[in-house]
Amino acid sequence: MPRRSAPFHLLEALHLFGLTHLDPVLLAALADEQPLLLIAPHGTAKSELLNRLAGALGLEHRHYNASLIAFDDLLGFPVPNAARTGLDYLPTPGNLWDAESVFLDELSRCRPEHQNKLFSVIHEKRIQGLALPKLRYRWSAMNPPLTGDEAEGEEVYEGSLPLDPALADRFTYVVTLPALQDLDSAVRRRIILEGGAAPAEPPDLAALIARTRRLAEVDRQARHDWAARYVDALVSPLGEARLPMSGRRAVALARSILSIAAAAAALGLDLDLEGASFLAFKWGLPQRAQGRSLPERKLRAIHLAALKATREAPDGPWALIRAEADPVRRIALGLQHHPTSVTRLDLSNLVSDAFAGLDVPRRDLLALVLGPRLLGRSCVNTPTLELLTGVLDQLRTFTEAGPHQITAGIGQVKALNARLARIARLGQGPDPALGNLLLYLLVVEQETFEPQVLIDLAGEWRAWFAPQAEGAA
Numbered sequence: 001m002p003r004r005s006a007p008f009h010l011l012e013a014l015h016l017f018g019l020t021h022l023d024p025v026l027l028a029a030l031a032d033e034q035p036l037l038l039i040a041p042h043g044t045a046k047s048e049l050l051n052r053l054a055g056a057l058g059l060e061h062r063h064y065n066a067s068l069i070a071f072d073d074l075l076g077f078p079v080p081n082a083a084r085t086g087l088d089y090l091p092t093p094g095n096l097w098d099a100e101s102v103f104l105d106e107l108s109r110c111r112p113e114h115q116n117k118l119f120s121v122i123h124e125k126r127i128q129g130l131a132l133p134k135l136r137y138r139w140s141a142m143n144p145p146l147t148g149d150e151a152e153g154e155e156v157y158e159g160s161l162p163l164d165p166a167l168a169d170r171f172t173y174v175v176t177l178p179a180l181q182d183l184d185s186a187v188r189r190r191i192i193l194e195g196g197a198a199p200a201e202p203p204d205l206a207a208l209i210a211r212t213r214r215l216a217e218v219d220r221q222a223r224h225d226w227a228a229r230y231v232d233a234l235v236s237p238l239g240e241a242r243l244p245m246s247g248r249r250a251v252a253l254a255r256s257i258l259s260i261a262a263a264a265a266a267l268g269l270d271l272d273l274e275g276a277s278f279l280a281f282k283w284g285l286p287q288r289a290q291g292r293s294l295p296e297r298k299l300r301a302i303h304l305a306a307l308k309a310t311r312e313a314p315d316g317p318w319a320l321i322r323a324e325a326d327p328v329r330r331i332a333l334g335l336q337h338h339p340t341s342v343t344r345l346d347l348s349n350l351v352s353d354a355f356a357g358l359d360v361p362r363r364d365l366l367a368l369v370l371g372p373r374l375l376g377r378s379c380v381n382t383p384t385l386e387l388l389t390g391v392l393d394q395l396r397t398f399t400e401a402g403p404h405q406i407t408a409g410i411g412q413v414k415a416l417n418a419r420l421a422r423i424a425r426l427g428q429g430p431d432p433a434l435g436n437l438l439l440y441l442l443v444v445e446q447e448t449f450e451p452q453v454l455i456d457l458a459g460e461w462r463a464w465f466a467p468q469a470e471g472a473a
Contacts, residue, residue: 007268013203014052015195016045018178018187023267024276025175025283026053028259030137030205031212034172034252035122037107037289038141041155044177045195046141050103056202057209059100059137066118066140067109067159074127096127101137108142108160108289115167123170140171147291168286172252175283208266216262223261223273226310227254230277233309236322237302240357243287243294256280278303317341327354328366332464338379348384355387361441361449362457367391368437369461398440434458 010027011019029036030053038046047063054061064074074096096102104110104118120126125135143157168174180188231245231254238245245253261276271279282299285292312318317337324330327350334342334350342350351370355363371388374380438454441447 008203008208010203010205010208010267011049013199014049014056015197015199016049016052017190017195018183019049022175022177022283024260024264024269024271025173025279027208027212027263027267028256028280029173030057031209031216031263032172032255032259033136034256035138035140035170036173036175037168037171038139038175038177039144039288040141040177041143041157041179044179046177047103047105049177050139050141052198052202053205054101054103054137055198056205057101060098060134061101061103062094062096062099063103063105064094065106066104066114067106067111069104069110069114069118074121096121096132096135098134099132100134101139102135104138104140106142107140108145108163112164115164119167119170122167142289145289145291149291149293162290163286165286165290168289169246169249171286171289172256173283174286174288176288211266212259212263215265216258218262220258223258224254226273227257227277229314230254230257230306230310233306233322234281234302237305240353241298241302243285243292249284249286253280253284256284274307277307281306321350327357328461329464330354331370335373335379335465344379344381348380351380351384352387360445361447361454364391364395364437364441364445365454365458366461368395368433369458370465373465394444395437395440398444399436431455431458 008023009020010023011017026036026049036050038049040046051061051063102121104122107115107118110118117127120129121132121135122138122140125132125138142163143160145160145162146156146158147162180191183191231250234253235245235250257273257277257280260280261271261273264271264276278300281303282294282296285294285299288294309318309322317333318341321330321333321337321342324333331347331350331354334347338344338347351374355366358366367388368391371385371392374385374388434455438449438451441449
C-alpha cells in the first residue's frame with residue numbers, strides 16, 4: 001500500500017497535543033463513519049476534539065448533553081398532523097433532522113430510558129423509528145465509569161455508570177484519552193501555550209478521508225481475508241479472558257483493521273496490517289465502556305497469540321489445539337505434536353493455563369494423571385513441572401503420615417460415610433493412588449465433590465495421555 005513521504009500529525013494540526021498515537025484510529029473512524037466513544041477524565045479535551053473534527057469537516061453538527069436531554073430537543077415539537085392520524089414535528093434550531101454529525105456527551109450519566117432511546121440513533125441512524133437520512137457521524141463521550149473496584153484515593157465519578165453491554169457493543173471504536181499527568185512535560189507545556197483554541201486554518205480533513213477510503217480498497221479482498229483469520233483467532237483467547245466478542249464486534253473489528261491500515265498509509269505512517277490489527281483490537285473492545293481493566297500487557301499477549309495462529313495453516317496442529325474448548329484435552333493434543341509443532345514453552349503454557357483454570361479437585365487430579373507422564377521427559381519447563389510435582393509431594397506427605405481425623409456435623413455424617421466407603425473400595429482395589437488423592441481432597445483440602453465424577457474423569461484423562469495416544473500424530 002503506498003504511503004505519504006512524511007508523516008502528517010492530524011490531531012496536532014487541530015491543536016490537540018499528546019494524542020498523535022490516536023491519529024490513524026480517529027481518521028479511520030471518520031473514513032468508515034462508524035460510531036466512536038471517547039472515555040477519559042474531565043478536562044482531557046474529549047468535547048473539544050469531537051467539535052474540532054466537526055468544524056474542520058464543515059458538518060451540520062449537534063452537541064447534546066445526554067444526561068439532560070429531552071426528546072423534543074432531538075425531534076422538534078410534536079403536533080398532530082393535518083389528518084389527525086399521527087404526529088408531525090415542528091423544527092427547532094437544535095433538532096436532529098438536518099444533522100450530519102451528532103455528539104452525545106455524558107452518555108454514562110444518562111438515565112437508562114434515555115439510553116434506550118439514543119440506542120437507535122447510535123446504531124441505526126434512527127430516532128423513534130424515523131430515519132435520519134443526513135446523519136453520518138455518531139460520537140459520544142463519557143468519564144471512566146464507577147465500578148466499585150477503584151483504588152483508595154483514586155478520583156472517581158460517582159455519576160458515571162458502566163454502559164449497558166448491548167449499547168457499548170454498538171461503538172466500533174472505544175478510545176481512552178490520556179490525563180494531563182500522563183503526558184510528558186514538553187507536551188503539557190504545548191497544551192498550555194497552544195491548545196486553547198482551534199487553528200485558524202484547519203487541515204484538509206475531507207481530502208485525508210477520501211485518500212483513506214481509496215487506500216482501503218487496495219488489495220481489499222486479500223487483506224480482508226487475513227483480517228477475518230486474525231479476528232477468528234481472537235475469539236478463543238478473549239473468551240478465556242472473559243472478554244467475549246459478539247458476532248457484530250467481529251465483523252466491525254475486521255473492517256476497522258482495514259480502515260486503520262488505510263488511515264495510517266494516508267497519514268504517511270509506517271504501520272503494516274499486523275500493527276493496524278493491534279490498534280483495531282485495542283481500541284475496539286466494548287468492555288472498556290463497562291469499566292473493565294484492559295492492561296496493555298494482557299492485550300499484547302492475546303494479540304501475539306492471534307498473530308501466531310493467523311500465520312499458521314488453517315488445518316495445522318495449532319488450529320486444532322485452539323479450537324478445542326477443554327484445556328486438559330489441549331494438553332493431550334499438544335503432547336501429540338511435541339516437539340515438531342509444539343515447543344517446550346508452548347506445552348508449558350498449555351499445562352499452566354489448564355492448571356490455573358481448574359477447580360481444586362480437578363487441578364489435583366491433573367497433577368496425579370499428568371505429572372508422572374512428564375517426569376524425566378524435558379517437555380515442559382521447571383516452573384510448570386513444579387506445579388504438578390508440588391501437588392504430588394503434598395499427596396505423598398499425606399499418605400505417609402498415618403491415620404487422619406475428619407470432623408463433620410450430624411447432618412453430614414451419612415453422606416460423608418458413603419463417600420469414604422466408595423473411596424476406601426477404590427484405594428484397596430484397582431487404583432490406590434486415586435483413592436489416596438480423593439481422601440486427601442476430603443480430609444486436607446476439605447473439598448466437596450462427587451467421587452464417581454472424578455473417578456470417571458481420571459479414566460478419561462488417562463486415555464488421553466496414554467503413550468499410544470500421545471504418539472498418534
